[in-house]
Structures are given as structure tokens and as C-alpha cells.
Amino acid sequence: MTSSAQPTAAGTAPGAAPADGVVVIGTGLAGARVAQRLGAGTVLIGEENHAPYNRVLLAEVLAGRYGPDVIALPSPAGTVLRTRAVRIDRAERQVQCADGGVVPYGTLVLATGSNPVLPPLRGLFAPGARELPGGVHAFRTMDDCLALSAAVAPGVRVVVIGGGLLGVSAARALAVRGAQVVLTQQAERLMERQLDPASSELVRRHLTDLGVEVHTECRVRGVGVTDGAVRRVELADGYLLDTDVTVLACGVRPRTGLAQAAGLDVRRGVVVDDLLRTSDPHIRAVGDCAEHAGRVYGLATPAVEQADTLAAALGHTPGGEAAPRPYTGTRTLTRLTLPGPGPLDIAAFGDPEPRPDDDVVQLADATRGTYRKVVVRGGRLVGGVLLGELAAVGALARAWEADDPLPDDDSPLLHLLTSDGGR
Numbered sequence: 141m142t143s144s145a146q147p148t149a150a151g152t153a154p155g156a157a158p159a160d161g162v163v164v165i166g167t168g169l170a171g172a173r174v175a176q177r178l179g180a181g182t183v184l185i186g187e188e189n190h191a192p193y194n195r196v197l198l199a200e201v202l203a204g205r206y207g208p209d210v211i212a213l214p215s216p217a218g219t220v221l222r223t224r225a226v227r228i229d230r231a232e233r234q235v236q237c238a239d240g241g242v243v244p245y246g247t248l249v250l251a252t253g254s255n256p257v258l259p260p261l262r263g264l265f266a267p268g269a270r271e272l273p274g275g276v277h278a279f280r281t282m283d284d285c286l287a288l289s290a291a292v293a294p295g296v297r298v299v300v301i302g303g304g305l306l307g308v309s310a311a312r313a314l315a316v317r318g319a320q321v322v323l324t325q326q327a328e329r330l331m332e333r334q335l336d337p338a339s340s341e342l343v344r345r346h347l348t349d350l351g352v353e354v355h356t357e358c359r360v361r362g363v364g365v366t367d368g369a370v371r372r373v374e375l376a377d378g379y380l381l382d383t384d385v386t387v388l389a390c391g392v393r394p395r396t397g398l399a400q401a402a403g404l405d406v407r408r409g410v411v412v413d414d415l416l417r418t419s420d421p422h423i424r425a426v427g428d429c430a431e432h433a434g435r436v437y438g439l440a441t442p443a444v445e446q447a448d449t450l451a452a453a454l455g456h457t458p459g460g461e462a463a464p465r466p467y468t469g470t471r472t473l474t475r476l477t478l479p480g481p482g483p484l485d486i487a488a489f490g491d492p493e494p495r496p497d498d499d500v501v502q503l504a505d506a507t508r509g510t511y512r513k514v515v516v517r518g519g520r521l522v523g524g525v526l527l528g529e530l531a532a533v534g535a536l537a538r539a540w541e542a543d544d545p546l547p548d549d550d551s552p553l554l555h556l557l558t559s560d561g562g563r
Contacts, residue, residue: 160246162454163235165225165398167192170427170443171251175216177451182218183243185225185235190282191215196440198285203313205479208282228402230420247422247454250399250410251447254392254428254438256280259301262362262374274369276386279310291385294318299373299383301360303330305476307389308343312478314387315350322353322381324360324373334474334488338504339511339525346484394429394436409436414466416450426450433469442470471541475533482509487533489540490523491515498522519545 162178164171167186175184186192190208197211224238228248235243256278258264264273272278277288288310292298296319300311303325311323323330329340330347344354355375363386364372373381394409405411405419409431416424416432427443430436437443446467453464473489492515494500499516510528514521514536521540526533539546 161244162247162249163243163245164249164251165235166251166253166427166429167220168195168251168253168427168443169213169440170253170447171249172213172216173444173447174249174251174426174451175218176214177448178454179217182216183245184216184218184220185237185243186220186222187224187238188281188283189222193282194440195280198279198282199309199313201282202279202285202288202310203316203479204289208286225398228398228423230402230423233422245422247424249450250418250423250425250429251427252395252398252429254280255395256388257390257393258388259360259390261360263365263370264363266365272388273363273365275384276363276370276388278388279306280392288314288385288387289317292317292319295320296384297382298322298385298387299324299381300387300389301373302389302391303327303354303356304333304389304391305331305474306391307387308347308478309476310387310389311347311352312350315347315352316479319385321351322355322383323347324358324375324381325354325356326359328357330354330356331488334492335486335525336492336513339486339488339492339513339527342509342511342527343478343484343486346478346482349482392428392438394431394438396429399425399429407431407434414468415453415464416446416467424450424454432467435469437470437472439470439472439474441472445470471543473533473537473540475530484509484527485530486525486527487530487537488523488525489537490521492523492525516546521546 161181163183164175165185167184167188171184172192175182192213194211194213197206200206201208223241225235226238227236233245278284292314298314298319298321300307300323303323307323308330311321315321329337330343331340347354359376360373361376362374363370370386373383373386396406396410399410400406410418410425410429412418412425412430412432416426418425426446428438449465449467476486478484494515502513504511512526514524520543524536
């Protein structure tokens with residue numbers, strides 16, 4: 141099933157694709173999905189020493205709720221080469237690997253994902269250093285997750301920098317493990333890209349009930365290193381937080397280095413058309429590294445939809461009965477479950493912030509701990525956020541994804557927002 145890409149005498153990796161075969165760089169959700177759909181004959185190149193896994197569930201591994209094997213993705217039917225792709229030779233249609241292997245391709249798929257953003261904090265990197273100092277962890281890969289798990293025990297002091305979706309998930313998981321967690325967020329509220337002020341406050345309250353100390357509108361200026369490890373986090377106002385473990389959850393950036401070096405069209409991500417083709421007709425891109433119609437999603441659902449579209453397009457043969465289905469974008473819905481005392485389920489979609497002429501329907505039940513809000517613009521459902529019982533999510537999501545005009549009567553929308561979800 142797997143093999144290492146050791147070069148042969150001719151310099152070609154064993155198990156490499158034939159000259160007209162498909163090679164996928166990246167073993168994340170998008171890359172593994174493409175390889176799984178295309179089946180035998182596909183070569184999957186990935187530098188992680190783990191079987192492909194669902195990155196969305198890493199926080200559950202960190203919390204100790206799941207083992208790493210539980211979040212493994214279905215094994216692709218092709219060959220997996222555990223090495224790092226270092227160069228794309230477009231003229232020869234070859235991928236050169238860090239171990240000296242060379243993999244020829246007919247079609248190359250870039251599913252290189254994204255890298256964590258490392259904030260420009262004073263003291264984070266010593267002059268000339270490229271590695272993070274001791275005690276500092278990004279939270280992006282399985283290795284990051286396992287290293288954090290090994291470093292955390294009850295009573296350990298942890299500072300999480302970043303209060304978006306990733307930071308909230310990490311803070312919750314670490315608090316469940318018994319760590320003393322401080323969460324710092326530069327924006328005025330947690331998960332500001334997905335939630336409105338009221339729902340964000342409920343998330344804050346949930347974390348506080350778990351023992352997390354939350355600071356919003358709080359910029360981190362630097363870190364203090366003692367004996368090679370970060371032991372203090374300095375806030376912009378000069379306040380110092382003592383820490384044993386510091387987690388960087390400041391967002392991600394598309395991983396486009398290979399594409400840029402190969403001369404492909406790259407803006408924020410690798411630019412693709414509706415069939416996920418890059419500026420080179422023999423190279424496609426999907427997932428976090430791809431930019432479609434000016435948008436980089438960085439979410440699981442678009443990655444899966446792009447992978448399925450690409451697999452269908454690559455399986456199409458001239459003269460077939462159906463033309464490849466174009467990818468026209470994804471209307472994304474974010475779901476997050478925060479277990480713990482008073483578990484909190486969250487769903488957010490579209491734009492939950494109303495404009496002056498929008499209609500807003502909002503229901504809150506303090507006794508049941510539920511909050512529901514939808515925004516209607518021009519007679520259409522354009523966004524919403526729900527916390528607590530989420531029976532209504534499916535019906536609301538279908539109405540939003542369809543983008544059809546809502547009935548003039550408000551009763552159907554109010555019915556969808558009730559606790560029975562319209563059943």
C-alpha cells in the first residue's frame with residue numbers, strides 16, 4: 141500500500157505513475173479524496189509520516205476524545221510515497237522529491253494545503269533561527285497535535301494566541317485536559333468571522349465555564365525566552381503572562397511555494413478555473429492551496445467538492461456521455477461542537493451581520509441555552525448562526541444553499557427556526 145520513494149538507478153521512484161498517470165501532491169483531505177476517487181494507478185506524495193487523516197478532528201485527538209487512528213481517512217487505492225516534493229519540472233512533467241526520487245506525471249494535482257501563520261512576535265525567533273523555540277507549538281498537523289499532547293498535563297500553564305475557530309477549538313481541548321489556559325484574541329470577539337456578538341459571547345461563556353481565561357481586543361507583542369524555551373508572553377499593554385506551553389493559532393496561509401517556483405499563476409492561492417485547472421493545462425489544484433474565482437476557502441466542504449469535481453473531470457473521456465461538471469463555488473457552513481460541561485453546538489453560514497435594510501429573525505432561550513438568528517436580504521436567506529439544539533440546521537442550510545426567494549409570509553422561516561426544525 142505504501143512505499144518510500146527511493147530512487148532507482150534511473151532516478152525514478154518505484155511505484156511512480158506512468159507518463160500519462162495522475163500524481164497528487166498532498167495527503168490531506170483534498171488530496172486523499174482525489175486519489176481515493178481515481179483509484180489504482182494514482183500516486184500520492186505526502187511528507188507526513190502518518191496515514192491520511194481528517195485534519196478537522198485534530199482538536200478531538202488533542203482533547204483525548206479520539207485516538208489518531210479514529211480520524212484516519214479511507215486508504216487510497218494507489219501508491220503513497222512518503223517524501224517531500226521539492227520541485228516541479230513542467231517541461232519534463234516530473235516531480236522531484238527530497239530523497240532524490242523523480243515521479244513522472246501526465247496530470248499533476250496540487251493539494252498542498254496551507255501553513256500556519258507565524259505572527260511577527262518580538263523574541264519568537266532568534267537571529268538566523270528557523271525553528272520555533274521550546275514550548276511553542278503550531279496546531280496544524282498530527283505531529284503538532286501529538287507534540288502538544290505530550291507537553292500538556294493537568295496544571296500546565298498554556299497561552300493560546302488567536303481566538304478564531306482553531307484557537308477556540310485548541311483552548312477547549314487543552315482545558316478539557318486540565319491545563320490552565322489563557323486565550324488571547326486581537327479582535328473584539330471570539331470567532332469574529334463566523335459569529336455575531338451575541339453568539340460569540342455564548343462561546344466565551346462556555347470557555348470560561350471550562351476554566352479558560354479569555355482576553356479579547358488583546359494584542360500579543362512578544363515572548364520571553366529562558367534557557368531556550370518561551371516562559372512569558374508579553375501583551376501590548378506590557379502585561380506579562382507566565383506560560384509553560386504557547387500555542388500559535390493565528391490562521392493559515394495557502395501553501396504555494398512549489399507552484400510559485402514552477403511559474404504558475406499564484407495570487408493568494410494557486411489560481412484555478414471551473415475545472416480546477418491552473419495556468420498549466422497539465423496541472424490542477426484543489427483544497428486550501430487553490431484560489432477559485434478570487435476566493436481561497438480553507439475549509440473541509442469546499443475541499444471535498446473540489447476534489448470530487450476534479451476526479452470526475454479527470455475520469456471524463458472525449459466522446460463520453462456527459463461533459464465534466466464545473467466547480468462553481470461552495471456555500472460554506474461551519475459546524476463546531478464544544479464538549480464539556482454544558483456542551484455547545486455551533487452552526488454558522490453566510491453573513492450573520494445584517495445591513496441596514498435587511499430583515500433579521502432572532503430567537504433566544506436562556507433556559508435551554510439556545511440562540512438562533514437568520515438574516516434575510518432581498519427576500520433571500522443570506523446568513524445565520526445557531527447555538528444549542530441544532531435540529532433546524534439541515535432545513536435552514538438547504539434553504540440557504542438553494543438561494544431561492546422565501547415566501548412573503550414569515551411563518552415558514554419562523555417554523556424552521558423552532559426547536560423541532562420544521563418537523
